[in-house]
Amino acid sequence: MLHELLETAEDLNAYGVVSKASLAKxxxxxxxxxxxxxxxxxxxxxxxxxxxxxxFAAFLNVSVSTVxxxxxPAAGKHPSGAAAKLLQLVETKGVEALIA
Incomplete structure (x- = not known):
């Protein structure tokens, strides 16, 4: 579904309906x-x-046990979905990205 959304945004950008900045977002x-x-x-x-x-658990709205x-390594669990996206934001933009 995300792939289709991206394709649509790219097509709309090609027709000048969506700006380059919006396409980047x-x-x-x-x-x-x-x-x-x-x-x-x-x-x-x-x-x-x-x-x-x-x-960190409270900041991400997960349990301490989850973190x-x-x-x-023995647990074999890793963040996925929204939690992985939040970690990516913290990793790339810092905690300020989630506080603002």
Whole structure:
């Protein structure tokens, strides 16, 4: 579905109905977030967000247990969907992107 949305936006841009800036926003929204390994989740939380597990969990509106599972290689869990997109925003734009 996201692919079709992007194609439509590109077509509308070709006809001058959608601006290049709006097309760039649609591309950003339609891009799948990367896969977050446990090491990458820890790096985002400690290096970029500079938060404890409990604060980070509250910030992302997930449980502390969920963050612990994401950070544990043995758990085999990784963020997906909205959580992965939020992590991507924090990783690329900092926590300020979610606070503003």
């Amino acid at each position: 649609v591309r950003t929204l339609c891009t799948e977030p990367p896969v977050y390994t446990p090491e990458r989740v820890v790096a985002v939380r400690t290096t970029i967000a500079r938060m404890s597990q409990s604060v 612990q599972k994401w950070e544990s």
